[in-house]
Amino acid sequence: MLAALIIVFREVFEAGLIVGIVMAVTRAVPLRGLWISGGVLGGVLGACVVALFAGVISDMFAGSGQELFNAAILGLAVVMLTWHNVWMARHGRELAAEMRAAGEAVAAGKSSLFALAVVVGVAVLREGAEVVLFLYGILASESSGAGVFLGGLIGLFLGALTCALTYFGLLRIPGRYLFAATSLMIAFLAAGMASQAVAFLAQADVLTALGNIVWDTSWLLSDSSIVGRALHTLVGYSDRPSGMQLVVYMATLAATFILMKLFAPAPKAAHAV
Amino acid sequence: MRVSVIMRRWIGALLVISGLAFGGAALAQYATVELAVKDKKFEPAELRAPANARVVIRITNRDAAAMEFESKALKVEKVIAANGEGIVRVGPLKPGRYEFFDDFNLTNSGVLVVE
Numbered sequence: 001m002l003a004a005l006i007i008v009f010r011e012v013f014e015a016g017l018i019v020g021i022v023m024a025v026t027r028a029v030p031l032r033g034l035w036i037s038g039g040v041l042g043g044v045l046g047a048c049v050v051a052l053f054a055g056v057i058s059d060m061f062a063g064s065g066q067e068l069f070n071a072a073i074l075g076l077a078v079v080m081l082t083w084h085n086v087w088m089a090r091h092g093r094e095l096a097a098e099m100r101a102a103g104e105a106v107a108a109g110k111s112s113l114f115a116l117a118v119v120v121g122v123a124v125l126r127e128g129a130e131v132v133l134f135l136y137g138i139l140a141s142e143s144s145g146a147g148v149f150l151g152g153l154i155g156l157f158l159g160a161l162t163c164a165l166t167y168f169g170l171l172r173i174p175g176r177y178l179f180a181a182t183s184l185m186i187a188f189l190a191a192g193m194a195s196q197a198v199a200f201l202a203q204a205d206v207l208t209a210l211g212n213i214v215w216d217t218s219w220l221l222s223d224s225s226i227v228g229r230a231l232h233t234l235v236g237y238s239d240r241p242s243g244m245q246l247v248v249y250m251a252t253l254a255a256t257f258i259l260m261k262l263f264a265p266a267p268k269a270a271h272a273v
Numbered sequence: 274m275r276v277s278v279i280m281r282r283w284i285g286a287l288l289v290i291s292g293l294a295f296g297g298a299a300l301a302q303y304a305t306v307e308l309a310v311k312d313k314k315f316e317p318a319e320l321r322a323p324a325n326a327r328v329v330i331r332i333t334n335r336d337a338a339a340m341e342f343e344s345k346a347l348k349v350e351k352v353i354a355a356n357g358e359g360i361v362r363v364g365p366l367k368p369g370r371y372e373f374f375d376d377f378n379l380t381n382s383g384v385l386v387v388e
Contacts, residue, residue: 003378003379007376007377007379054339054352054354054357055354055357058351058352058353058354058357058359059358062360063359063360064360064362066351066352066359067351129352130341130352133339133352133354134338134339134341134377136338136339137336137337137338137339137340137355137377138338140337140338140355141336141337141338141355199348202348203348203349203350203351203361203362204362205362213348218345222345223345224345239345240345240346240348242348255283258279262279
């Protein structure tokens, strides 16, 4: 039972961090609970479908279907996260002013919410598919299935707890730093996911250039440990990154920064006297 | 106007980089190794492959539960469905021992010996 608990928790932990961050980022936007729940639900349903078709997906693209699928949905999440940051750079100031004035952020909040709901859905789907496959396999084969299944459920619950802890922890950031802090977190989240997508593309033999491992810090912090996994999700830490992973990581951060600068509204003219 | 010039340069750069990256398929030889999983154990627990070659590991899962073939050293992770098959491509590899394990059953591990 303990083994199942640990295995499920490890998978759900990463999704929990991401959902917690998204919840904190959208804390003042009305209806965000609906959108985020929708993302989670979509992710769970998607995970069941993916688990069901795991064999079919795997066989596609000369046996690399699973890797390409993972790379594709991670890529989608990267685009959505970057879009959110660019959108906030463009509208963030108006949004904050509007909210202070009217206490509401109707149409303004919604368009970014869709992108974040997709991010949540992708995170839940990625981890969820593995959890579904794992738990279903246990049920199908073990005679002591009940105990193991219970362990899995507890693992799920602990993952949800991670989400709550992340959310409430982030809420402690004072309002004036919130925009910068969350933009930074989202940028690193995107860079980390882009790096993960690259690893899958390399596995699929699609992007093999610069594939040599640049450094090995597994002695310092293994990315399988809890802290390592947290850093892996939050900033894209990898204890054995390939050259291409580093390039794409930096490029994603640079692209986010540049795009945010490009799309930020022009500074207002000097005050009228 | 400023945006479109910069965007064009970025797109140009991306295309060049992608061209270089995707064109990087190696011309090294291919070697195929068979691996089976039965009763939550790898059979064989020790695989052999030649160095500096692309290695294709064909995994057959003979158990009724899904397993996840994972290796930190080889940088691969792949779920193999119950009673299913999957392939994992690695390499070219330098000589050495590369450990792999079943992420759904951490007691099960094996090693790929490259020489």
